[in-house]
Amino acid sequence: MGVGKTTVGELLAQKLNRTFIDVDQEIEKDFGMSIPDIFTKHGEPFFRELEQAKTCELAQEPLRVLSLGGGAFLNESIQKTCLAHGIVIHLDIDWAEWTERMELLIDDRPLLQSKDLSDVQELFYKRQSAYAVNHARLLINKRTPEEVADALIDSLKQIWASSELRK
Ligand SMILES: Nc1ncnc2c1ncn2[C@@H]1O[C@H](COP(=O)(O)OP(=O)(O)OP(=O)(O)O)[C@@H](O)[C@H]1O
Numbered sequence: 001m002g003v004g005k006t007t008v009g010e011l012l013a014q015k016l017n018r019t020f021i022d023v024d025q026e027i028e029k030d031f032g033m034s035i036p037d038i039f040t041k042h043g044e045p046f047f048r049e050l051e052q053a054k055t056c057e058l059a060q061e062p063l064r065v066l067s068l069g070g071g072a073f074l075n076e077s078i079q080k081t082c083l084a085h086g087i088v089i090h091l092d093i094d095w096a097e098w099t100e101r102m103e104l105l106i107d108d109r110p111l112l113q114s115k116d117l118s119d120v121q122e123l124f125y126k127r128q129s130a131y132a133v134n135h136a137r138l139l140i141n142k143r144t145p146e147e148v149a150d151a152l153i154d155s156l157k158q159i160w161a162s163s164e165l166r167k
């Protein structure tokens with residue numbers, strides 16, 4: 001959550017000349033409500049149903065850069081669909097670096113509200129095993145969005161080169 005998927009995904013799509021889609025924004029458009037409002041009025045389980053349906057639908061479309069919600073990869077159907085149809089890159093960040101960013105995130109991320117720092121830290125580490133299922137991982141600590149987007153292009157080139165070799 002808040003590692004920079006939306007920010008960097010948009011930049012990456014520009015550099016690759018591909019369409020950028022942010023799943024959270026698509027859910028907000030479809031449902032006509034902000035994500036914090038969906039959580040407040042309908043609850044997290046309802047949001048997770050919308051998220052599963054929308055992410056699995058969008059992940060099957062080719063030639064796009066798709067930015068998932070921060071909790072999406074904890075859902076098994078989302079994991080399977082994304083891994084089968086796309087290249088999944090885990091943008092990772094160290095806890096210490098993430099805490100420096102937390103203030104920027106709180107207002108728009110319902111899961112951070114009414115939690116103390118130790119609860120948030122527990123959630124942060126609990127999610128790591130789900131995020132570990134991927135095609136590549138990139139640690140973004142101290143890198144600017146531009147640097148992360150360029151590093152992602154290098155990762156993609158390596159993945160494409162190794163898949164060409166296997167043909
Ligand atoms: N490389 C970076 N360095 C510093 N700040 C960043 C970087 N990338 C993103 N940010 C900032 O961190 C915040 C969260 O970024 P963003 O919304 O892109 O994260 P996200 O991974 O899409 O979050 P979510 O998981 O909720 O979808 C924003 O305020 C953004 O400007």
Ligand SMILES: O=C(O)C1=C[C@@H](O)[C@@H](O)[C@H](O)C1
Binds near residue numbers: 001035071072110111
């Ligand atoms: O980390 C999470 O579980 C979330 C992150 C955001 O992208 C939104 O999908 C929502 O706030 C939930």
Ligand SMILES: [Mg+2]
Binds near residue numbers: 006007022067068070
């Ligand atoms: Mg995002």
